[in-house]
Amino acid sequence: xxxxxRATRPTLAELFxxxxxxxxxxxxxxxxxxxxxxxxxRGWLGADEFTDLLGLCQFLPGPxxxxxxxxxxxxxxxxxxxxxxFLGLYAIPVAIVIALGALYDRYGNVALLRDALGGIAAVxxxxxxxxxxxxxxxxxxxxxxxxxxxxxxxxxxxxxLHLPLALVMAVLTPLSILLAKExx
Amino acid sequence: xxxxxxxxxxxxxxxxxxxxxxxxxxxxxxxxxRFVVETEHWMxxxxxxDLFAIGQAAPGPNVLIVTLLGWHVAGLAGALLATLAFSIxxxxxAYGVTRxxxxxxxxxxxxxxxxxxxxxxxxxxxxxATILAGTANQTLTAMAVTAVSACIALHTSLNPxxxxxxxxxxxxxxxx
Numbered sequence: 627x628x629x630x631x632r633a634t635r636p637t638l639a640e641l642f643x644x645x646x647x648x649x650x651x652x653x654x655x656x657x658x659x660x661x662x663x664x665x666x667x668r669g670w671l672g673a674d675e676f677t678d679l680l681g682l683c684q685f686l687p688g689p690x691x692x693x694x695x696x697x698x699x700x701x702x703x704x705x706x707x708x709x710x711x712f713l714g715l716y717a718i719p720v721a722i723v724i725a726l727g728a729l730y731d732r733y734g735n736v737a738l739l740r741d742a743l744g745g746i747a748a749v750x751x752x753x754x755x756x757x758x759x760x761x762x763x764x765x766x767x768x769x770x771x772x773x774x775x776x777x778x779x780x781x782x783x784x785x786x787l788h789l790p791l792a793l794v795m796a797v798l799t800p801l802s803i804l805l806a807k808e809x810x
Numbered sequence: 811x812x813x814x815x816x817x818x819x820x821x822x823x824x825x826x827x828x829x830x831x832x833x834x835x836x837x838x839x840x841x842x843x844r845f846v847v848e849t850e851h852w853m854x855x856x857x858x859x860d861l862f863a864i865g866q867a868a869p870g871p872n873v874l875i876v877t878l879l880g881w882h883v884a885g886l887a888g889a890l891l892a893t894l895a896f897s898i899x900x901x902x903x904a905y906g907v908t909r910x911x912x913x914x915x916x917x918x919x920x921x922x923x924x925x926x927x928x929x930x931x932x933x934x935x936x937x938x939a940t941i942l943a944g945t946a947n948q949t950l951t952a953m954a955v956t957a958v959s960a961c962i963a964l965h966t967s968l969n970p971x972x973x974x975x976x977x978x979x980x981x982x983x984x985x986x
Contacts, residue, residue, distance in 0.1 A: 649870045653971040656871045679908075685924060686907060688900015689873040690834045696901040697908045708905055716893065719870020720877050724889050726864050727881035734860065738982055745955065745981020746863040747946035749973050752959025753866070754836060755939035759964055761833075761932045773929040780933025784840045785940045788848070791841035795830055795930065803926030 634669045638710040641699050644668055645714030648691075656691040656715070664698065671698070691715065776802045816852070817884045821895035824876060828899040833931035835873040835896070839938040842879065852883050859945040867974050873897065952986050 636644065644663055651659045657680070665676045679701075683693040692715065699711030733739050765773040776798055783789045783798075823845055831838045839862070846852050853861075861882060865874040873896060880892025947953040959973050980986045 652869050686904050687829045687831045689871055691871045692897050693900055693904035696904045700905050700908055719874055723868045723874045723877050724881055727878050741981040742978040743860045743863045745977035745986045746867050746974050747859045748952045748955040748986055749959040749977030750863055750866040751939055751942040751946050752956040753963050753970055755960040756963035758936040758939050765929055776929040777933040780930045781936045784937035791830055798930055802930055806922050806925040
């Protein structure tokens with residue numbers, strides 16, 4: 627059965643609902659849940675198609691899963707599909723987070739809440755460090771001096787020199803691409 | 811600075827950041843920090859980290875930090891417009907590229923582009939971790955919590971929600 631058969635082609639409502647479901651489970655990042663919902667539960671895309679599309683979204687700038695919602699929605703229902711998927715993904719999280727933001731404004735100075743947030747921030751920093759290390763593994767495995775150099779240059783310019791991101795990327799990205807000899 | 815100016819500046823900056831955010835919102839957090847805390851002084855480092863923590867604890871994509879920054883700086887309009895400003899440029903690009911994807915596939919330059927960009931993206935995410943750890947880890951126990959969380963996240967597939975909850979509990983108990 628071809629994945630683009632009518633049977634598995636979602637409607638606007640289904641796109642909205644599907645991404646809504648993903649958004650509600652997405653603690654610490656939405657991508658694993660996106661895969662589960664789109665490939666395993668709803669069968670909109672085959673595993674390879676999903677990986678392809680995700681690869682494209684990671685290749686592009688902007689929030690990964692946000693771009694994915696647009697790509698998936700557009701694939702099945704054009705612009706309306708992209709909008710439905712996007713709204714499904716963002717509607718509830720944005721509402722929740724605004725409510726939390728309002729609570730923070732009110733009670734942010736309450737000692738207990740500050741302490742809880744401090745604990746969460748410490749854990750979250752660790753989670754991001756883990757993500758950086760995971761992403762670094764394939765780079766380091768290839769023992770590329772170039773990759774390590776640009777990694778450290780980027781890290782240093784941002785954290786030690788406090789240079790603006792646009793400047794760092796404008797200078798380092800073309801250099802890194804020019805020097806890149808191996809395939810991704 | 812008038813509220814309208816603040817909102818405009820915020821949205822403009824986030825829209826620009828959207829196009830640099832290879833690897834997602836996490837990669838541009840250092841720049842958001844630099845802009846919002848160091849350049850414009852719209853909030854303190856502690857407040858930024860607090861808002862980041864809230865964004866992590868809530869369900870949904872990581873981009874929510876942008877919503878919170880917008881809320882804190884310019885209320886409801888700020889929250890919504892900042893989110894849209896950050897998401898739409900990338901989304902439009904994604905839409906356009908998916909249409910021509912079939913034709914661009916397997917172009918040799920893509921592999922090179924990805925290979926070139928990869929270490930920079932990782933460097934940016936490492937920078938994010940460093941900056942956040944810097945503000946969150948004021949005590950030895952906080953550093954330990956960060957290190958342990960990183961280890962657990964690296965070596966297990968435990969749902970990060972448990973780790974975040976543990977962090978909140980440890981914080982409230984006064985351990986961190």
